Amino acid sequence: xxxxxxxxxxxxxxxxxxxxxxxxxxxxxxxxxxxxxxxxxxxxxxxxxxxxxxxxxxxxxxxxxxxxxxxxxxxxxxxxxxxxxxxxxxxxxxxxxxxxxxxxxxxxxxxxxxxxxxxxxxxxxxxxxxxxxxxxxxxxxxxxxxxxxxxxxxxxxxxxxxxxxxxxxxxxxxxxxxxxxxxxxxxxxxxxxxxx
Ligand SMILES: [Zn+2]
Ligand SMILES: [Zn+2]
Numbered sequence: 001x002x003x004x005x006x007x008x009x010x011x012x013x014x015x016x017x018x019x020x021x022x023x024x025x026x027x028x029x030x031x032x033x034x035x036x037x038x039x040x041x042x043x044x045x046x047x048x049x050x051x052x053x054x055x056x057x058x059x060x061x062x063x064x065x066x067x068x069x070x071x072x073x074x075x076x077x078x079x080x081x082x083x084x085x086x087x088x089x090x091x092x093x094x095x096x097x098x099x100x101x102x103x104x105x106x107x108x109x110x111x112x113x114x115x116x117x118x119x120x121x122x123x124x125x126x127x128x129x130x131x132x133x134x135x136x137x138x139x140x141x142x143x144x145x146x147x148x149x150x151x152x153x154x155x156x157x158x159x160x161x162x163x164x165x166x167x168x169x170x171x172x173x174x175x176x177x178x179x180x181x182x183x184x185x186x187x188x189x190x191x192x193x194x195x196x
Pocket of ligand 1: 100101102103104105139140141142143144
């Protein structure tokens with residue numbers, strides 16, 4: 001985003017705040033400025049982590065609230081993926097996303113007027129379509145190269161018919177080992193039990 005486009009977006013937010021009687025606080029301005037320089041579609045926690053050292057007294061909840069305000073005002077957009085934390089996007093115009101299924105990286109794809117999809121008929125479903133967003137899921141170059149480097153040979157054949165072949169360590173499993181606080185989303189967390 002060009003500095004000019006960033007400046008216009010900040011002015012748009014200032015105007016929206018004024019119209020609704022909200023003060024343009026330093027926290028609101030800095031959250032928006034941080035969003036506008038990011039290209040990685042950050043989570044609210046990532047925005048908080050980038051700003052907490054610069055803004056003393058800033059709370060995680062405040063960042064969540066400011067991001068929601070920005071979404072409500074149409075300054076940024078919110079992208080939700082099944083099973084993932086919400087991600088925020090400074091690009092408010094219509095575009096699609098390439099989503100890496102391994103590292104959850106999101107890459108913007110611009111859409112031309114010819115690539116518009118036909119909206120389905122939803123008459124009788126009690127719903128009004130206002131917009132759409134397409135996620136093309138796949139694997140990013142970095143993950144593809146990492147996986148290629150990690151798996152120089154095909155996995156050995158099972159020695160016993162019931163034994164499954166050894167699977168290569170995926171990016172997610174490796175990150176989980178490095179960061180023991182990251183929990184698997186599939187397994188429910190046992191209540192009251194010990195964690196050994
Ligand atoms: Zn990736
Ligand atoms: Zn985007």
